Amino acid sequence: MLMNYNIYRLKLLEVVRYLTEYTALALFISYLFYDSLKMAVLLLPGLAFYIDGRRKDLLLARKKELAKQFKDMIQAVATGMNAGYSVENSFREAYGDMVKLNGEDSLICREMKGFLREMEAGLSIEKVLLDFSLRSGVEEVKDFAEIFAIAKRSGGNFSEMIGRTVGIMQEKDETEREIEVMLSGKRYEQKIMGVIPLFIILYLKLGSGGFIYALYHNPAGTGVMSACLLVYFVSWLLARKIAFIEV
The missing domain is CATH 1.10.287 (Helix Hairpins)
Structure with a gap:
């Protein structure tokens, strides 16, 4: 199932953890400011905001990790193209590099498995990347997918385009x-x-x-x-x- 990185669903253990954290915090604040643990009940409405804030933190952290791994993937693709591989084969070669670098269960490796399956099913790489960019919510992915699609339609130099994109990403990093x-x-x-x-x-x-x-x-x-x-x-x-x- 394709992941939508704009949505983060908390796991049960995460909910329990943040519920415990907030309860302890509410009791501590109630003791400090009111000298009564019973007043912690008045802080219960803040629980929803606390858990939602933690969820947003995890969502942002996942996007940052995805962006980092995506940049690694693009560098690996650029290396493959400089070695003479086609765009599609460069992505296939890059998958092996990403497994070694980030692990088979990493975000980018799971996405690349999907890339390769969809390419084998006949979908174009630019369509695959555009779909990924919409799901990722990551600026670098969106920019790269749009530039890649334009270069594909206009018959641009992919190797030069990817190399330039990698350079820009490195400067931004x-x-x-x-x-x-x-x-x-x-x-x-x-x-x-x-x-x-x-x-x-x-x-x-x-x-x-x-x-x-x-x-x-x-x-x-x-x-x-x-x-x-x-x-x-x-x-x-x-x-x-x-x-x-x-x-």
């Missing part, structure tokens, strides 16, 4: 890696800064409970802590959106 290095430090800082306020409250509760006891078990204190929790959550979302900008 280098740029993305440089940006990723710069952002990785900021992301680490964001994670540290995100937990510091929680540990400050925990320290005060455990070490100097008298300082913040007035904020618990009364309407005024509950309102203040709820406002603090809201400000903290909004600040965390904004910081994460800035630090985790997609490259």
Whole structure:
């Protein structure tokens, strides 16, 4: 069955894992901000958003892995064409290289198995690639499939076209890696800064409970802590959106 990379369905173990994570987080926050585990019930509506956020993270990670493996495949195809193979045979040769590089059960190898089956059934390689580009949702795949189809129709030089595409991909990879290095430090800082306020409250509760006891078990204190929790959550979302900008 062909995979649609724009959709990610969580496995049962993943659902259980994220449910456990959120429950523990809700209990911890309830204890810190309200000194009561029962208040965690009020945080239950956030469970759906938490699990959906994790699902989107996994979806993005899978697309990034597919894009990386696709670039490896194109480089292998370019090597085959430079060695004198036809386009179709270059893809067949590239499959063996991808098995060695990524494993037979990798995303790209599973896709290439489908490529080869469809080619043997009489479908053109450009149609196969265009279908893959729609399912992948990966910009590099879409660009390559469109360029490949245009070159096929116009009778262009495939070897030169693929070689040029590989060069562009490599340049883009280098740029993305440089940006990723710069952002990785900021992301680490964001994670540290995100937990510091929680540990400050925990320290005060455990070490100097008298300082913040007035904020618990009364309407005024509950309102203040709820406002603090809201400000903290909004600040965390904004910081994460800035630090985790997609490259």
